[in-house]
Amino acid sequence: MFKNFKIITAMAFAVVAAGFSSSANAGVEGDTITLGSALSLTGKYATNGLHTQRGYDFAVDRINSTGGVMVGGKSYKLTVKYYDDESTPARGAQLAERLIQQDGVEFMLGPYSSGMTKAIAPVSEKFGVPMIEAEGASRSLFTQGYKYLFAVLSTTDLYLPGALNFAADQKKSIGKPASDARVAMAFEGDPFSMDIRAGLVEMIKDYGMKLVIDDQLPADLSDMSTTLTKVKALKPDILIISGHSKGAATAARQIDEMKINVPIIAMTHCEAAKVHEKFPNAATGFLCPTQWVPGIDKKDAMFGSAADWNADFKAAHPSYSSVPYQSAQASAAVYVWKEAFEAANSFDKKAVRDAIAGVEMQTFYGDVKFGPDGNNVAKPMFLRQIGSDGSYNLVSSFSDLTYPRNVSY
Amino acid sequence: MFDNLQLLFVWAPIINVQVILDGIFVGAVFALCAYGLALVWGVMNIKNLAQGDFVILGGYLALVLHSWNLPLPVILVIVTIVMFVYGWSIYALIIRRIVDKDMFVSLLATFGLSLLMQQAMNLYFGPEVQTIDMKLPVIDAFDNMVTIPYSKIISLALAGIITAAVVIFMKKSRTGQAIRATAQDARAARVLGIDTDRVYAFTFAFNSALCGAAGVLVSVIWVIQPFYGITYSVRTFAIVTAAGLGNLPGVISAAFGIGLFEKYTGMIVGTAYEVAAPVMILLLVLIIRQINMKRNRQVVR
Structure with missing residues (x-):
């Protein structure tokens, strides 16, 4: 009896092992x-x-x-x-x-x-x-x-440098040094956004630009009006935002509501958040990095x-x-x-x-x-600017850019 | 941080107006759901961790109704009624069974409810951030330094009307009196012929309706997402703890106070700390209470 039991157990194990293998x-x-x-x-x-x-x-x-x-x-x-x-x-x-x-x-x-x-x-x-x-x-x-x-x-280090280069080009085009550009940034604290930020901070240092706002956004991103209030007061030349789709949606809504008038605004996930459909007014002129365009x-x-x-x-x-x-x-x-x-x-x-x-x-x-x-x-990264009709237009140099972004609140 | 202080008080003091206004709008919305929580907590000793999710559910209902092109006051009324019914059925299903149980049972049950509601909303409405765009004009003042959207003014007015209605209801109506009586002493109320089970059900449903109303305003002023409920839960807990239970003026002033504190914290140390601000207040209040209680504590020998 006991012996049989052992054999049965052994067989059961064998079956299980066979199943695994x-x-x-x-x-x-x-x-x-x-x-x-x-x-x-x-x-x-x-x-x-x-x-x-x-x-x-x-x-x-x-x-x-x-x-x-x-x-x-x-x-x-x-x-x-x-x-x-x-x-x-x-x-x-x-x-x-x-x-x-x-x-x-x-x-x-x-x-x-x-x-x-x-x-x-x-x-x-x-x-x-x-x-x-x-x-x-x-x-x-x-x-x-x-x-x-x-x-x-x-990789993320290639997402937004283009936008910062445009800010530098704009200063040069009016005969001023690139270091005159004043930059405002707001990033969520997740690895993706923090990586983008690290790359940009490096570039800002190289250009000698002034980083006037460098806010971190919370993960439950439903309100960033304090950051935007600062933007309004400090009038930077470029505003850069990254916080996935929810960040883009919140930002676009409040940029609209607070009538933020920064000449260059760049943010990630514009398309995913459909800012061109939901907030066509504010989204006009947004620069959006994209991995690929058709x-x-x-x-x-x-x-x-x-x-x-x-x-x-x-x-x-x-x-x-x-x-x-x-x-x-x-x-x-x-x-x-x-x-x-x-x-x-x-x-x-x-x-x-x-x-x-x-x-x-x-x-x-x-x-x-x-x-x-x-x-x-x-593979390179691409930047596109949202037109007033909601179209996404490829921008490869400063001359392609509508500057300042053409908004009518 | 020093730059931000300079900005606020030296370079552009006018933005204080914007910060204060934003704080008031935040406070008005919080006051509604905080009062609901204070009621449920005070009357039936249930700590409703799903409070924030009730708010978000109200917001999503508003979103659906808005897509049918209904005007805001109508949306508000419908959402309030639907959420009242929802609250009543949640009471009948879950809360009724845990009213007399200890604190942890109520925490676990409402936490479970919170998870369930989040996932259900996520499945049904999707994880997208959504918002009601009322397409109303925006007032700008002081050379566009201060902007006040009409949607926020309307929301503030609606919040005011609702709060006034709640105050009158609690003071004057029979049900309001019954709720207050039950909160003071449930057993005595029962002896005097008050059906406390009904009062409990009504209180919970009433809280749910208040949250729903707050949710409508949230979806108009800010944005909603199925998982944003937790921030509202945390804030309402902070407000109720700071104000004490069953103290309507206290709850309202604490709500405005925390709203302002939040906005100033965001302004001075950064937006990421805005959500942390109410928790800090909660901590401070608890510490101060402890110290005070220690001072008054006497040992019977």
């Missing part, structure tokens, strides 16, 4: 390659999480319907296993571990936002699982020496030109009046996975990782080439 190969099973991603489908990043997911899915469908991924002469289909990280970093790290250890995922797509990527990257790094991410731009992600983290987008002259064999991708994506998701760049870069990340698998011609994690590091390609999203730190060094 079979699931450990789920990275590639049959003719399917599973990419794993913890994405913010609920919580405060849910909107952008959804943009990202749609971008991933759009690229997966396109790749699968055009022959899939060819490895060792065989065609594989891509599929993405998603978990909802509820926009909380701790949950993201947990889910990354679950994807890798329980679900046996061997290749990852990134989450949304720098904060979430910061939580997940150490996990994928620990297990040697390569991750191509499209939504974590914080410069500090690429100073940690991670070997398995790659990003198709430009008008650029880039193309690839999979998606066609930037404009083609834009049109196809809009056709697939008619609810977008203008397509967020978050979706474009998500599609680009999936495309890089296909290239990397085909270049590696294997599913060995190490070999695939090295193949990603060697990728050099042109996509509809821009050129992709990873630097030694894993960030994309081939």
